[in-house]
Amino acid sequence: MTAVLEISGLGKTYKSGHTALSDVDLTINKGEIFALLGPNGAGKTTLISIVCGIVTASAGTVTVAGHDHAQGYRAARTMIGLVPQELHTDAFETVMATVSFSRGLFGKPRDPAFIEQLLRDLSLWDKRTSKIMELSGGMKRRVMIAKALSHEPEILFLDEPTAGVDVELRRDMWNMVRGLRERGVTIILTTHYIEEAEEMADRVGVITGGRLILVEQKDELIKKLGRKTLTLNLAEPLTAIPDELGQWKLALAGEGNELVYEFDSRAEATGVPSLLRRMTDIGVQFKDLHTRQSSLEDIFVGLVHESNGAKGEAA
Numbered sequence: 001m002t003a004v005l006e007i008s009g010l011g012k013t014y015k016s017g018h019t020a021l022s023d024v025d026l027t028i029n030k031g032e033i034f035a036l037l038g039p040n041g042a043g044k045t046t047l048i049s050i051v052c053g054i055v056t057a058s059a060g061t062v063t064v065a066g067h068d069h070a071q072g073y074r075a076a077r078t079m080i081g082l083v084p085q086e087l088h089t090d091a092f093e094t095v096m097a098t099v100s101f102s103r104g105l106f107g108k109p110r111d112p113a114f115i116e117q118l119l120r121d122l123s124l125w126d127k128r129t130s131k132i133m134e135l136s137g138g139m140k141r142r143v144m145i146a147k148a149l150s151h152e153p154e155i156l157f158l159d160e161p162t163a164g165v166d167v168e169l170r171r172d173m174w175n176m177v178r179g180l181r182e183r184g185v186t187i188i189l190t191t192h193y194i195e196e197a198e199e200m201a202d203r204v205g206v207i208t209g210g211r212l213i214l215v216e217q218k219d220e221l222i223k224k225l226g227r228k229t230l231t232l233n234l235a236e237p238l239t240a241i242p243d244e245l246g247q248w249k250l251a252l253a254g255e256g257n258e259l260v261y262e263f264d265s266r267a268e269a270t271g272v273p274s275l276l277r278r279m280t281d282i283g284v285q286f287k288d289l290h291t292r293q294s295s296l297e298d299i300f301v302g303l304v305h306e307s308n309g310a311k312g313e314a315a
């Protein structure tokens with residue numbers, strides 16, 4: 001695996017005195033899709049903005065494909081495309097002029113065939129002579145993507161790309177992301193839609209309070225997702241878990257009226273059938289049962305909560 005982006009000891013304290021990032025270390029590999037998850041104000045945009053040269057870091061280093069960000073900024077920045085959260089572009093220009101101009105800004109030679117293909121891929125070709133101000137919000141977002149890709153970057157940052165977009169644009173966006181990945185482009189996105197990260201990302205990072213608290217392969221997270229909880233509503237309450245049920249990881253809840261069993265739903269033997277048989281054998285009856293699958297959202301919320309709790313304790 002080749003590292004395309006290396007972030008080390010990155011920190012940012014704004015002039016207001018607010019520390020938005022603390023000691024962030026992160027390595028992104030070429031060709032991967034990395035999702036950065038975090039609650040509002042976690043520091044996601046600050047992180048992206050530093051890498052894209054919009055905000056200056058207070059501490060740490062950023063290296064883009066071997067180019068040190070501070071010394072070789074131009075070379076580093078040319079390799080990066082950014083689709084920002086906020087849409088800002090010249091309202092009076094046409095789509096074609098806006099996108100072609102962006103390419104020129106990075107010193108790339110004109111390539112009308114490339115721009116045409118890009119506009120076609122983003123369903124913007126028919127709108128190429130329209131002024132930006134005449135476009136719908138979704139179309140404007142497509143223009144922002146076309147601008148970000150106009151200089152053929154190797155790394156694409158998407159900051160909340162699907163917030164407030166319609167289903168069609170979201171689908172197009174993900175098709176585009178998959179297509180770019182096939183061509184070896186590295187994609188780093190922030191999203192509030194955790195299912196999206198679940199579907200698209202190779203790896204996931206969770207950031208909260210300016211700290212990167214977890215970076216993990218999505219498959220690993222899916223293993224965690226595989227955890228299920230079975231709750232059995234008992235016919236008669238229990239005061240303790242019977243010794244005969246000692247081999248299962250059980251807990252009593254609901255004042256002894258519920259028996260809760262947590263298990264790995266992907267495991268070959270979940271232990272559920274044998275547990276139910278054993279309960280029947282020893283005369284512990286249940287009226288009802290239900291299962292619940294933990295989602296990435298549960299894991300995410302739990303992590304953020306834990307981290308905030310730890311901060312509170314430390315304070």
Ligand SMILES: Nc1ncnc2c1ncn2[C@@H]1O[C@H](COP(=O)(O)OP(=O)(O)OP(=O)(O)O)[C@@H](O)[C@H]1O
Nearest residue numbers: 014016018020038039040041042043044045046047
């Ligand atoms: N220019 C600034 N001056 C002072 N504080 C700032 C500035 N920009 C951002 N912040 C603060 O830094 C923190 C991190 O903000 P950032 O925009 O990076 O978060 P985020 O994770 O992108 O949030 P969201 O999901 O809401 O976009 C927030 O508390 C924010 O108020």
